[in-house]
Amino acid sequence: MSRKRAAVRASDIAPELAQLSRRRLLKGGLSLGALALMTGCDLSSHSGIDAALSTMLEFDDRVQAALFNPSRLAETYPASAITEPFRFNAYYPEWQVRTAPVQWRLDVSGLVSEKTPWTLQNLMALPQESQITRHICIEGWSQIGQWSGVPLHVFLRRIGADLRAHYVALKCCDGYSTSLDMASALHPQTILAIDFKDAPLTPEWGAPVRLRIPTKLGFKSAKNLQAIEVANIYPGGFWEDQGYNWFSGS
Incomplete structure (x- = not known):
């Protein structure tokens, strides 16, 4: 499944994150059905399912980009x-x-x-x-x-x-x-x-x-x-x- 997208930047999703706390965002998530209602995807066909999944992945990418801290280091070990x-x-x-x-x-x-x-x-x-x-x-x-x-x-x-x-x-x-x-x-x-x-x-x-x-x-x-x-x-x-x-x- 190939996806085309615009550039992902933290500022792109700031309004959305203002409405969702980090705790709610990480604990919960959008179901496929709820996302289909938001996007108007017809899930009666493979193309509709692909479109819904693509939207979910793109939303996930945007959220991860917004939460990414470029100065936070991954854990290091001895x-x-x-x-x-x-x-x-x-x-x-x-x-x-x-x-x-x-x-x-x-x-x-x-x-x-x-x-x-x-x-x-x-x-x-x-x-x-x-x-x-x-x-x-x-x-x-x-x-x-x-x-x-x-x-x-x-x-x-x-x-x-x-x-x-x-x-x-x-x-x-x-x-x-x-x-x-x-x-x-x-x-x-x-x-x-x-x-x-x-x-x-x-x-x-x-x-x-x-x-x-x-x-x-x-x-x-x-x-x-x-x-x-x-x-x-x-x-x-x-x-x-x-x-x-x-x-x-x-």
């Missing part, structure tokens, strides 16, 4: 809490692009002033940060891991990205894609991870570079990055275009 062995998924050897790190390039495009592709060596020359945070999978499991890399806000500023833009889109070597709102992209814990557990990423962990964003569900932490685009047009994503909640964060 090294003793790291999960061993750390689980991974969505790794299929036949999907991996056989590109040596020395040959890898990260393309940049869109609303940026510097569009020269980045090498792994160039990225490693930027300031690095390490984090021990929880990875929460939409499948229902979570584990604690350690990642190190370049804060995405540092990278975006280095390429002269328009920080007023609405979206940051990410494309991967295997065809996977996802996208973030700009506030989440600029969050201090959102990084372009280069290392996992103090060692260079291997293919199953997203080599040579992956996104790591602990304020969102795991499917937003795209692996095997190939391109980053800054845009004002909603870019969607692999799972988002199939009906997954787009914001998917706290």
